[in-house]
Amino acid sequence: MTNLEVNIVVKLPDTPGTLVELISPISDNGGNIYSILHYHDKKINNMIPVEITFDLNEELKDISLEKIQKELFEKNIPIDKITFGAKKRHFVIIITGHVFDTDVLDTIKRLAAKGIKTKELQAKFTELEEVSNVKFKFEVPETIEEKEFIEELKKICEEKNLSLIRA
Amino acid sequence: MDIKICLIGKGNVGTSLIELLKEKSEILNEKFNLNIKMVAIVEYDGALINEDGINLEEVLSKGERFRELPYWKVDSKPTDLYKKLDINICVEATPTNPNTGEPALSHIMEALNNGINVVSSNKGPFYLKYQQIEDLAKNNNLIVKYEASVASVVPALSIADCLIGNQITRIKAILNGTCNYILSRMAAEGITFSKALKEAQELGIAETDPTLDIEGFDAAGKLVILANKLLGWRKTIKDVKIKGISKITPQTIELAKSDGLIIKHLAIVDEDELIVEPRLIERDSPLNISGTLNVMELQTKYAGPIVLMGRGAGGPEAASAILNDLINIVKKRG
Numbered sequence: 001m002t003n004l005e006v007n008i009v010v011k012l013p014d015t016p017g018t019l020v021e022l023i024s025p026i027s028d029n030g031g032n033i034y035s036i037l038h039y040h041d042k043k044i045n046n047m048i049p050v051e052i053t054f055d056l057n058e059e060l061k062d063i064s065l066e067k068i069q070k071e072l073f074e075k076n077i078p079i080d081k082i083t084f085g086a087k088k089r090h091f092v093i094i095i096t097g098h099v100f101d102t103d104v105l106d107t108i109k110r111l112a113a114k115g116i117k118t119k120e121l122q123a124k125f126t127e128l129e130e131v132s133n134v135k136f137k138f139e140v141p142e143t144i145e146e147k148e149f150i151e152e153l154k155k156i157c158e159e160k161n162l163s164l165i166r167a
Numbered sequence: 168m169d170i171k172i173c174l175i176g177k178g179n180v181g182t183s184l185i186e187l188l189k190e191k192s193e194i195l196n197e198k199f200n201l202n203i204k205m206v207a208i209v210e211y212d213g214a215l216i217n218e219d220g221i222n223l224e225e226v227l228s229k230g231e232r233f234r235e236l237p238y239w240k241v242d243s244k245p246t247d248l249y250k251k252l253d254i255n256i257c258v259e260a261t262p263t264n265p266n267t268g269e270p271a272l273s274h275i276m277e278a279l280n281n282g283i284n285v286v287s288s289n290k291g292p293f294y295l296k297y298q299q300i301e302d303l304a305k306n307n308n309l310i311v312k313y314e315a316s317v318a319s320v321v322p323a324l325s326i327a328d329c330l331i332g333n334q335i336t337r338i339k340a341i342l343n344g345t346c347n348y349i350l351s352r353m354a355a356e357g358i359t360f361s362k363a364l365k366e367a368q369e370l371g372i373a374e375t376d377p378t379l380d381i382e383g384f385d386a387a388g389k390l391v392i393l394a395n396k397l398l399g400w401r402k403t404i405k406d407v408k409i410k411g412i413s414k415i416t417p418q419t420i421e422l423a424k425s426d427g428l429i430i431k432h433l434a435i436v437d438e439d440e441l442i443v444e445p446r447l448i449e450r451d452s453p454l455n456i457s458g459t460l461n462v463m464e465l466q467t468k469y470a471g472p473i474v475l476m477g478r479g480a481g482g483p484e485a486a487s488a489i490l491n492d493l494i495n496i497v498k499k500r501g
Contacts, residue, residue, distance in 0.1 A: 092426050092447060094419055122425070124418035135422040163414065165423075165430060167447045 003055040005085030006031070006065070010077050011047040014040075019050075025071035026054055029064045049080070058087060087142045090119070092135060093153065097162035099123070099134045107156055114152055115141050168200055170497055171220075173207035173254050175245055175274050176261035177233065180288050180315070181208070183482035184258065184489050189223040191490065201497055207248045208233075211261075211270075214243035218252060245274050249281040256284045256496055258489060263291040265379055265388070272296060279303045279311065284500075286492040288315035288485045294388035294404045297395045310499060312492035317389040318342060318461040320484040321477040324396045325491070326465070334468040335397050338436040342389040344459030344479050345373045345380040346412050346432040350420075350445075351457045354429060357417050372459055382411035383432065383443040390434040390441055397465070402441060410444035423447055429455050 008026075012018045019036070026033060031054035039049040056064050069079060099107075100123075108118045120137035140149045150166060157164050174181050188203055195201045204220035215221055217238050226233050233239070248254070257278040263271045268291035275292050278285050280303070287293075292300060293313055304311040317323045318340075327335075341347050345367055352363040364381065367373035379385045387407040394400040412432050423430050428447045431454060435442040448454050453474045456462045461479030464472050478484050 092423075092428060094422055094430075094447065096414065096416075096419060122422060124422055126416070126418060133416060133418040133422050135426065163410070165419065165445050165447055167428070 002058040002087050002089045003032070004058045004061055004087050005053065006056055006061075007051065007053045007081075007083045007085060008079055009049060009051050009081040010072070010079055012050050012077065014043060014046050014048050021075050022050065022052060022072070022077055025068050025075070026052065029067045029071075030060060031056055031064065031068065053085075055088065089140045089142070089146070091138045091140060091146075091149070092167065093138065094133060094135050094165040095157060095162050096133050096165070097131050097157075097160070099132050099162060102160035102162065104134070107160070110156060111138070111152065115144060116149060116152070168497070169202045169204055170255050170493070171204050171206045171253060172256045172258055172493065173209060173245070173248055173252065174205060174258045174260065175209040176259065177208050177210055178260065178262060179482040180260040180485045180489070181258075182227070183486035184260070185223050185227060187483070187486045187490055189227065195494075199494060199497065201494070203493065206252050206254060207243075209243065209245050209248065210234075213239055213241040214245075214248060215239050216243060216248065216252070246277050246281075249278055249283055254278075254283050256286060256493060258493070259285060259287040259289055260485075260489070261289065263289045265291055265384065268292040268295045275300060275311070276303060279307055279309055282307060282309065284309050284496050285311040286489050286496065287311070287313045288489055289313070290316035290388045290392060293395075294391040297392065297403070298401050310496045312496060313392070314492050315485040315488035317392050318463065318475075318477070318479040319481065320488045321461055321463070321475050321479060322491075323389075323393060323461075323463055323475060325495075326473075326475065327397050330465075330467065330473075333470055335465050336468055337438075337466040338390075338393055338397065338434075338463060339454060339466075340390070340393070340434045340461070340463040341386075341431055341454060341456060342393075342434045342461055342463075342479065343380050343383075343386040343432065344461060345377060346383075346386070347456065347461075348372050348459045349381070350412060350415065350430060350432060353415065353417060354420050354424070355457075357421070359417060360413060360415055381413050383409040386432065386434045387441070387443045390436065390443060393434075393463075394436045394441055398436060400436075407441040407443055409442075412445055415445055431455070 033054040035053040037051040042049050117139040119139050122135045124133045206218055208215040215238055259271050259274050261271050271289040272292040275285050314324050348367050349363040387409045388404050391402050391404050394402055420430055427450050429450055430445050431448050433446040454462055454464055462476040464474050466472055
């Protein structure tokens with residue numbers, strides 16, 4: 001799945017409860033919010049500039065953004081500025097084998113050195129000494145081809161005698 | 168038009184073909200002016216032979232005791248019959264050694280060398296010697312067809328004729344019903360691989376020795392034929408990267424499920440690679456089929472994906488694919 005980073009700047013009245021008015025149209029329409037900045041130092045007429053950054057599924061970007069803009073407008077929150085950041089692709093991969101015994105941190109760090117971020121890790125065990133099943137969610141920048149990412153991962157897995165299951 | 172055929176192998180598929188030909192004889196005559204005469208039914212130890220056409224009803228009524236019929240000739244070999252009987256098409260449906268493709272490979276090559284068109288339900292000869300078989304047929308101005316060898320009745324190979332104006336770029340498929348059954352049961356019930364396999368064996372879905380299925384060799388053979396036929400490649404089974412499903416655990420499946428994903432044993436043609444391995448697919452993917460079904464998703468250059476799905480095994484299914492091939496050969500030969 002490819003996500004697109006979206007950055008929106010609005011002005012909100014400096015009164016309690018107004019932030020939720022900004023957040024709900026974004027989260028209700030598929031936005032994954034990860035930063036909100038209040039510029040109190042730039043407050044004018046009790047209005048504070050607020051910058052909110054979130055991810056949207058690239059395929060649904062146009063529909064989601066149209067809905068977000070419409071709902072914010074209806075709440076009397078016009079958008080001052082909208083910018084788009086980098087595209088981020090997410091990959092779910094399941095790795096089986098002795099994932100932890102073969103130094104999972106080393107695996108994560110080696111991928112990070114290539115710009116591949118491990119965003120989530122979930123593990124299931126049967127017995128402690130037996131192989132584990134670990135689900136990774138990776139964020140891969142646009143600059144790295146999917147094939148290149150998979151080859152990098154395969155190389156590590158082969159070296160550590162791990163098996164990977166990919167989409 | 169009279170067409171003389173010989174059937175090599177009177178097993179499940181062969182018997183189903185005899186039944187189908189008996190059932191369809193009138194329709195074939197009416198619709199295609201076609202009178203298919205089976206002049207020989209060959210087994211490993213002899214053959215039923217009648218140059219005027221074997222009475223199929225009589226053969227069927229005899230069941231396993233067909234060797235008692237007066238026209239059973241002990242030790243008759245296909246090669247002797249090819250020369251004697253003026254056969255137009257040879258139908259090859261014997262049990263085959265997966266490593267050598269024999270005896271089917273020899274039966275096919277000998278038929279082609281004797282000027283006889285071939286229909287086969289065997290995949291072994293085609294994933295091992297595709298190029299040689301096709302070249303021999305072409306050089307001898309003959310037709311060889313093997314629709315039943317991949318996904319049985321699903322028109323996995325004939326689809327090429329329907330897409331002449333298009334271009335297939337990639338293939339993702341589920342080509343082994345046993346693996347799909349096992350993975351479907353593991354996902355539905357949370358049971359272990361060995362329990363699902365045992366269940367499949369009890370139901371007659373999996374073989375007593377399931378190695379060829381669960382380790383991916385069966386699917387790999389079919390994938391080679393698909394790539395060669397649909398994309399014009401010239402690969403053999405040695406070119407396929409194969410991983411089986413025996414190491415999949417309920418925990419692996421559970422992890423996938425928590426993200427709306429399913430694990431399927433996919434056969435893939437992508438760029439220059441042939442791969443058979445467990446893969447993650449979305450729950451709403453057209454490849455998410457249950458039980459013993461087969462499915463193929465063909466990516467085409469001008470029309471996006473095309474999906475074919477259906478039963479990929481069974482006697483009557485394979486027999487209907489064979490009959491289709493027979494009719495198509497006759498049509499092409501005019």
